[in-house]
Amino acid sequence: MALWSARAVGFPPPLYDLRARRRGPSNERPFRTSKLRRRPPSNSRLMSLTQPKSPPPSRHDARSGRIGYAAAFGMVLASTAVAELLNRLLQTNRLSPVFLAAVLITAVTFGSGPAYFAALLAFGIYNFYLVEPRFTLGEFTAEDILLLTIFLAVAMLTGRLAGRVRDQAASAQARARTTQALFEASREFSGLNEEEFIRSGLLKHVSEVAGAPAALWRDGACRTSPEGAAVPSAVREALAGATAAGSIAGWRVRPLMVDQPELGNLAWRETGARTRGEDPLVDVLVDVGAAAIIRARLGAAEAEVRAMAETERLRNALLSSISHDLRTPLASILASVSSLREFGDRFEPAVTEDLLSTIQEEAERLNQFVANLLHMTRLEGGGLGVTAVRTDVREVAGRVVDRLRRRVGRRSLIIAQDRLDVRADPILLEQALGNVVENAIRFTPDGSTIELDWRRDGERVLLEIADDGPGVPPEDLCRIFEKFYRSPALSANLQGTGLGLSIVRGLMESMDGGAEARAREGGGLIVSLHLPAGDET
Amino acid sequence: MSEGHLLLVDDEAQLVRALTPALTAAGYDVATAGTGAEALTRLAREPSDVVLLDLGLPDMDGKEVISRIREWSEIPILVLSARDLEEEKIAALDLGADDFVNKPFGVGELLARIRAAQRGRERRLLGSASFKAGDLEVNFASRRTFIQGEEIRLTPREYDLVRTLARNPGRVITHKQIIASVWGSTATVDAQFVRVLVAQVRQKLEEEPSAPKIILTEPGVGYRLAADD
Secondary structure (H helix, E strand, O other): OHHHHHHHHHOOOOOOOHHHHOOOOOOOOOOOOHHHHHOOHHHHHHHHHOHHHOOOHHHHHHHHHHHHHHHHHHHHHHHHHHHHHHHHHHOOOOOHHHHHHHHHHHHHHHOHHHHHHHHHHHHHHHHHHHOOOOOOOOOOOHHHHHHHHHHHHHHHHHHHHHHHHHHHHHHHHHHHHHHHHHHHHHHHHHOOOOHHHHHHHHHHHHHHHHOOOEEEEEOOEEEEEOOOOOOOHHHHHHHHHOOOOEEEOOEEEEEOOOOOHHHOEEEEEOOHHHHOOOOHHHHHHHHHHHHHHHHHHHHHHHHHHHHHHHHHHHHHHHHHHHHHHHHHHHHHHHHHHHHHHHHHHHOOHHHHHHHHHHHHHHHHHHHHHHHHHHHHHHHHHOOOOOOOEEEEHHHHHHHHHHHHHHHHOOOEEEEOOOOOEEEEOHHHHHHHHHHHHHHHHHHOOOOOEEEEEEEEEOOEEEEEEEEOOOOOOHHHHHHOOOOOOOOOOOOOOOOOOOOHHHHHHHHHHHOOOEEEEEEOOOOOEEEEEEEEEOOOO | OOOEEEEEEOOOHHHHHHHHHHHHHOOEEEEEEOOHHHHHHHHHHOOOOEEEEEOEOOOOEHHHHHHHHHOOOOOOEEEEEEOOOHHHHHHHHHOOOOEEEEEOOOHHHHHHHHHHHHHHHHHHHHOOOEEEEOOEEEEOOOOEEEEOOEEEOOOHHHHHHHHHHHHOOOOOEEHHHHHHHHOOOOOOOOHHHHHHHHHHHHHHHOOOOOOOOOEEEEOOOEEEEOOOO
């Protein structure tokens, strides 16, 4: 019986209730098992950090402890049976190797604790059961002491050896888990460009990895993870003013980045063994998070600079083309007016009439241009009022052609004559169609043919404007409706604002229609506009 | 009375339509061309006395047209250009254009510029040993300069500037052209030197140096000598 009590003294049973650990990170988690204590300190720290995410090693130890002692007991019983068998068969009681074998196996399989237990138990049983006088715990001879020493030595050496192998495996596993945790966090951060998301992610990860509440302070606002976790007022104060890492009230407080106080400060409660030193993983995690925030900031700043440069470029393009488009009709108007003032009395009536109509047409062109600008602004601002009614395409096309007739010059303009109704805002459709035809006139040389055709296509109506001009390079076909797209092949003066077709698409889409462009076989460009047919309700 | 043949090169039909009556009324025989190639063909085929050239042509760069004309002809070329395309204008003048008119313009201004360019060309072709316009008189043979008959002492460099402008009356001379003429084509001086030199000369020639009447500034482009009167 003395042996049984010896077990109770020398081999403490598993210390903890495993279920308690699952209650949450705020629970003080015991992780100082005999095995853990034997590990090099750095290992034990790393191991403990990953505990909340993975089965704690001590849990494995505890279970194997209980099982180990039971198995040791069984092993010794089995060896007793084998010894009894051999005793009967071989008529010998020199069977200590059998018990030694039991101790050895126990040590290899279950480590030192159960091995010591097996050694003592085996020695007791051996002495009690095989040594004459049998079934008594007789006087211990020198031989017995030697045997006990051998048993214990085997148990100790083998158990320690096996234990070390297992410890190494476990710590390698722990390191892998640590690396994995860091990797996951940094991967999560690298996928985020939004500073605030990274900050929340970091807070969550720190709380998880530290296995304790964490708090983040920035710009006077304090957030915690898990939400609503209590943060001591001393920690709050420290958070608000921390410029360097430090510990207060059992919490560790540090700025996300030492020389960048505006990034914010972070605190987490230090648990158990980690109060003594720093917490490498959590610190590394915070560094990774801070680096990700810096990266996101740089990215945002860069994007802003790029956007500003692009805005500037667009504005310059717009201004230069607006000034060109305004100045061209103005030049004609001013030339006509000054001609009339200077030479009016000498001009034939027909010449005067021609100059006056130039003034009128060019003024209308200016007005058209201003309308385009307004439509662009409204399309962008969403303030375009669309009144879609049943509209005859032929009528709209007729108005467009009338307006542009003088500009057609020596090009032929062929227009379909079929009546066809669409559902559209007649004013906006005229503007869109006018822009496309004007575009065709602008980009085709004298002698070109521009055809305007429309047809029913199911429940839609298709309007096609085809020219046999230089066309558009195939790779640019999809870009000609982009704002400020201008053909790189044309001289600056020929270029328009690069707004005309973009407004066309905007207007068509506002009327539940669309605009596309394709190359025409044999050269040239076809712009097709589609709209709902007019008999649709 | 015919002022001569004028070739108007512009692809903007409305502007051509607006300008033609006034140019005709002013005494020019007006021919028009919508492209650079057409302009070059017309010039080669029929004699012209002055060219009005828009820089933005559909088929080729207006500057290209200028240098092609200048390969064989000294005909006055006036560039029609937008005010904000300073570099275009300077490049055109460097290539040999005589003057420019900013769009939009009134025909009065245009006709004055055409006349000045034509007169300047006549004077250049005359190759006279002296220049006289208004108060200013420059004797190229003796390298002496007079204002209202009174000799003005100029440094060699100042005289070179006056001579450069006086040899090209009515024509806009760019900073670059002045530098090449006064300092030499390999000189590394910038437009600021030209400004300083012009200011010195104005001190000596102009009655009111802050409101010059003889050496006129074309902002951002260069200078011209007033050739009228």
